[in-house]
Amino acid sequence: MTSTRRLLHAADLHLDSPLLGLSAYENAPAEDIRGATRRAFEAMVDLAIEEQVIAVLLAGDLFDGEWRDYSSGMFFVKGLRRLREADIPVFLLRGNHDAESHITRTLELPSNTRELSTARPESVHREDLGISVHGQGFAQRRVMENLAAAYPEAAGGMFNIGMLHTALDGAYGHDPYAPCTVSDLAGLGYQYWALGHVHSHKVVEREPHIVFPGNLQGRSVRETGPKGCVIVEITDTTVSSVRPVALDVVRWTRVKVPISGCRDRHDVCDRVGAALRNASEEAGERLMACRVELEADAATQSLAWRERDALDAEIRSLSGDFDQVWVEKVRPVTAEREVLAASLGSATGEALHAAATELMNDPARLREVLTDAGLTTGVLQVFRDGEVDLHDPGLGRRLLGEALDELLAHLHPTRTDGTDQRKAGL
Numbered sequence: 001m002t003s004t005r006r007l008l009h010a011a012d013l014h015l016d017s018p019l020l021g022l023s024a025y026e027n028a029p030a031e032d033i034r035g036a037t038r039r040a041f042e043a044m045v046d047l048a049i050e051e052q053v054i055a056v057l058l059a060g061d062l063f064d065g066e067w068r069d070y071s072s073g074m075f076f077v078k079g080l081r082r083l084r085e086a087d088i089p090v091f092l093l094r095g096n097h098d099a100e101s102h103i104t105r106t107l108e109l110p111s112n113t114r115e116l117s118t119a120r121p122e123s124v125h126r127e128d129l130g131i132s133v134h135g136q137g138f139a140q141r142r143v144m145e146n147l148a149a150a151y152p153e154a155a156g157g158m159f160n161i162g163m164l165h166t167a168l169d170g171a172y173g174h175d176p177y178a179p180c181t182v183s184d185l186a187g188l189g190y191q192y193w194a195l196g197h198v199h200s201h202k203v204v205e206r207e208p209h210i211v212f213p214g215n216l217q218g219r220s221v222r223e224t225g226p227k228g229c230v231i232v233e234i235t236d237t238t239v240s241s242v243r244p245v246a247l248d249v250v251r252w253t254r255v256k257v258p259i260s261g262c263r264d265r266h267d268v269c270d271r272v273g274a275a276l277r278n279a280s281e282e283a284g285e286r287l288m289a290c291r292v293e294l295e296a297d298a299a300t301q302s303l304a305w306r307e308r309d310a311l312d313a314e315i316r317s318l319s320g321d322f323d324q325v326w327v328e329k330v331r332p333v334t335a336e337r338e339v340l341a342a343s344l345g346s347a348t349g350e351a352l353h354a355a356a357t358e359l360m361n362d363p364a365r366l367r368e369v370l371t372d373a374g375l376t377t378g379v380l381q382v383f384r385d386g387e388v389d390l391h392d393p394g395l396g397r398r399l400l401g402e403a404l405d406e407l408l409a410h411l412h413p414t415r416t417d418g419t420d421q422r423k424a425g426l
């Protein structure tokens with residue numbers, strides 16, 4: 001007889017994670033964004049019940065850090081209780097954000113919920129469900145040893161699940177906690193590895209399945225695109241499918257708008273309007289938090305930078321025409337970044353960062369350095385042409401900061417995808 005069963009695997013819930021600097025945004029739908037991690041968790045519980053899963057696996061970073069009060073913990077327990085009412089067991093462990101040493105407040109977990117030990121790998125055998133769950137949580141925030149090395153061999157005749165909060169071999173741009181290799185994991189003979197820590201969904205391996213579900217809800221423009229959990233289908237003792245399900249209630253997105261050929265602000269706004277309409281259609285029920293990136297070429301760079309404040313205001317007011325769209329920021333991006341990167345390619349990111357920090361305090365000197373280097377890229381061109389008044393300290397510094405950001409994004413090894421996830425402390 002063939003039997004098909006389902007599991008729900010999620011990680012990195014970061015319940016009640018604050019959006020840093022949210023108050024600095026004018027007109028931000030603060031309440032929507034602040035409540036997003038909770039709404040996404042509720043949607044996850046609904047999904048588990050709807051899909052009649054046999055277990056829910058939560059692979060660490062359930063909380064963003066120490067709770068300000070008990071309400072984060074109580075909210076979590078409320079969700080676990082709903083799962084208990086539906087007879088669904090929950091297995092969970094702690095990650096770097098909710099390491100045992102880090103969360104001092106404690107909670108009574110409902111009887112359906114099993115937290116795996118932080119002292120040693122723990123195995124729970126559920127003959128009634130045909131599953132064995134193995135895992136160890138984080139005792140401290142910075143776990144640098146290979147936790148998987150001490151995990152037990154697979155239990156015979158069971159569907160074995162390994163749970164672990166890890167960046168694997170660190171190739172994913174996250175803090176290299178609980179480092180291990182794919183072959184360390186594969187060698188244990190488990191049928192499924194429920195990982196956490198990396199915030200984007202990824203099926204790392206299929207034999208056996210090693211999966212990051214990604215976080216449940218993006219927390220900033222660094223975490224764009226659909227976020228949610230995976231539903232794992234098991235036929236007998238084999239994984240027959242891993243299906244990602246989006247649960248995010250606020251979706252972060254970069255709306256890229258090429259502006260080549262635009263003659264003025266009006267042209268730019270026409271193009272942005274069309275792009276925001278698409279975003280709005282994609283949004284469905286959820287709120288789209290949009291970073292608008294104006295992709296300028298040599299002919300339009302100075303328009304994008306010089307008219308920046310006016311464009312920002314016009315695009316924000318334009319976004320009011322679309323339901324469910326909020327413009328987080330409007331940002332010109334320069335098209336010739338490769339040229340820029342190549343001319344400075346010999347410098348290491350670290351050295352550059354130090355130099356940049358120093359130069360930031362001396363805009364006139366920075367301009368000199370960049371001009372001497374013969375850089376012609378976007379914003380720098382504007383400086384050189386004297387279209388930006390560097391004696392206006394606010395504007396000058398902001399533009400310089402962004403020019404350096406661009407530059408670092410392309411030179412610093414941890415920013416290979418244009419984001420700095422290390423700094424984000426995932």
Ligand SMILES: [Mn+2]
Nearest residue numbers: 012061197426
């Ligand atoms: Mn995390």
